[in-house]
Amino acid sequence: MFSYEEIQQIRNQFPMLKNNENKNIYFDNAATTQKTVQVINTIKKYSCNLNSNVNRSVHFLDKFTTNSLELNRKHMKYFINAKYREEIIFTTGTTESINLIAFCISKFLKKSDDIIISHSEHHSNIIPWQVLSQKNNANLKVIPVNSEGALNIRVFKKLMTKKTKFIAISHVTNTFGIINPINKIIKTAHKQNSLVLIDGSQAISQITIDVQNLDCDFYVFSIHKMYGPTGLGILYGKKQILDKLPPYKCGGGMIEKVTFRQTLLAGLPFKLEAGTQNMAGIIGTNKALKFLLNCSIIKVKSYETKLLKYAIKILSNINGLQIYYKNSKLTKILSFNIEKIHSFDLGKLLTNYGIAIRTGAHCAQPLMEYLKITGTIRISFAIYNTIEEIDIFYKYLIKCLELLS
Numbered sequence: 250m251f252s253y254e255e256i257q258q259i260r261n262q263f264p265m266l267k268n269n270e271n272k273n274i275y276f277d278n279a280a281t282t283q284k285t286v287q288v289i290n291t292i293k294k295y296s297c298n299l300n301s302n303v304n305r306s307v308h309f310l311d312k313f314t315t316n317s318l319e320l321n322r323k324h325m326k327y328f329i330n331a332k333y334r335e336e337i338i339f340t341t342g343t344t345e346s347i348n349l350i351a352f353c354i355s356k357f358l359k360k361s362d363d364i365i366i367s368h369s370e371h372h373s374n375i376i377p378w379q380v381l382s383q384k385n386n387a388n389l390k391v392i393p394v395n396s397e398g399a400l401n402i403r404v405f406k407k408l409m410t411k412k413t414k415f416i417a418i419s420h421v422t423n424t425f426g427i428i429n430p431i432n433k434i435i436k437t438a439h440k441q442n443s444l445v446l447i448d449g450s451q452a453i454s455q456i457t458i459d460v461q462n463l464d465c466d467f468y469v470f471s472i473h474k475m476y477g478p479t480g481l482g483i484l485y486g487k488k489q490i491l492d493k494l495p496p497y498k499c500g501g502g503m504i505e506k507v508t509f510r511q512t513l514l515a516g517l518p519f520k521l522e523a524g525t526q527n528m529a530g531i532i533g534t535n536k537a538l539k540f541l542l543n544c545s546i547i548k549v550k551s552y553e554t555k556l557l558k559y560a561i562k563i564l565s566n567i568n569g570l571q572i573y574y575k576n577s578k579l580t581k582i583l584s585f586n587i588e589k590i591h592s593f594d595l596g597k598l599l600t601n602y603g604i605a606i607r608t609g610a611h612c613a614q615p616l617m618e619y620l621k622i623t624g625t626i627r628i629s630f631a632i633y634n635t636i637e638e639i640d641i642f643y644k645y646l647i648k649c650l651e652l653l654s
C-alpha cells in the first residue's frame with residue numbers, strides 16, 4: 250500500500266494536480282485520467298525537436314520515429330503479454346478498435362448467425378454490433394443483468410448455440426465497475442467456436458492483463474484512461490485471426506504495391522493501420538506504461554479499492570442513498586442515486602465547489618432503461634486521489650443535498 254508521502258509524490262507528477270491552486274477535485278477518472286508530466290514532456294519534446302512521419306523516408310527523423318514507434322509496439326506487447334509484435338494494432342481508441350473488428354468480421358458473418366453482447370455495455374460496444382447485425386441480417390442477442398447490473402451467466406450459457414459467432418463484452422463495466430467473469434465467458438465461447446472481444450477500457454489501469462492467459466481473440470482499450478495521451482487506442486488480436494481480416498481503412502502505409510489493376514496489401518500490423526499514425530501519442534504512451542509499472546498495477550488496484558471502501562462507508566450515512574453493486578469485488582467506480590435527487594442537479598451544484606463527477610447514463614442508456622432510472626451519480630478514482638478529497642467531496646455533497654431539499 251502507498252504511504253501518504255508516496256501519494257503526494259505521485260500527485261506531483263501530474264501538472265493538473267500539482268498546479269491546482271483552486272484545490273479542484275477530479276473524480277471522473279473513468280471518463281479519462283490526467284496525464285503525467287513525463288507523458289506531456291515527451292510529447293512536447295518529440296513535437297518540438299523530432300517530429301516526422303514513419304516508414305516513408307530515408308531521413309534521420311523518419312528513422313527515429315519509425316524505430317520509436319516499433320519499440321513502443323514492443324513495450325505494449327510485453328505490457329499485455331501478447332505473443333507477437335504484429336498483434337498490437339494502433340487505433341484512435343477503444344471505439345475505433347471495436348468498429349474496426351465489427352467492420353472486418355462482416356464478411357465471415359452469415360445471415361441468422363448470432364452476436365452476443367450484454368445489457369451493461371458502453372454504447373461503443375453496442376452500436377457497432379447493432380449496425381453489423383442489421384447489415385448482415387444476423388441476430389444481436391443480449392445477456393440480461395440482475396437488478397444490481399451483474400451479468401446473468403446462466404442465461405448467457407443458454408444463449409450460446411452453434412449459431413453464436415461472436416461475443417463482445419466489457420472486462421469491467423463503466424457504469425457500476427462490475428468485473429465480468431470473462432474467463433468463464435471466453436471458455437464457454439470457445440467451446441462453441443465463437444470469437445470473443447473484450448472491452449478493457451476500464452480494466453487496463455487496474456488489472457494486469459495477460460491476453461495469452463485470458464485466451465481472448467481481441468482485447469481493446471484506450472490509452473487516455475491509463476494516464477496516457479488522448480487519440481490513441483490499442484487493438485490486440487490473435488495473429489492467426491488478424492491475418493484473415495480484410496483492411497478496415499485503405500490508404501498510405503498499408504500496402505506492398507499499388508497499381509491501377511490491383512493493390513498488394515502489406516502484412517500485419519500495417520495492413521490495419523492505414524494513414525498517418527498518432528506518432529507523438531504512441532511515443533508518449535511509453536511513459537504512461539512506465540508510470541503504471543513503476544507504481545505497480547497490483548498496488549494501484551489495492552489503493553483505489555481502499556478509496557472506494559472508504560467512500561462507500563461514509564456515503565452509507567446518507568439517508569435514501571442507493572449504491573449500485575457495492576458488495577462485489579470492488580474496482581475504482583462507484584455509482585449511486587439519492588432519493589428524490591436528480592443526478593444532473595447534484596453534478597451541477599458540485600461543480601460550483603470545484604468537484605468534477607460524472608452524472609447521467611454514462612453512455613449506457615439500455616442499462617439505465619432496464620433499471621428504470623435516468624442515470625446515476627458516478628465517482629471514479631485514480632491513483633492520485635486521496636481520502637482527504639473524499640472527505641471534502643462528502644462535506645460538499647451534504648451541503649448540496651441541503652440546498653436541494
Ligand code: PLP
Nearest residue numbers: 342343344371373419423450471
Ligand atoms: N468502453 C468502455 C467500457 C468505456 O468506459 C469507454 C469510455 O468511457 C469506451 C468503451 C469508449 O472509449 P473511447 O471513447 O476512448 O473510445
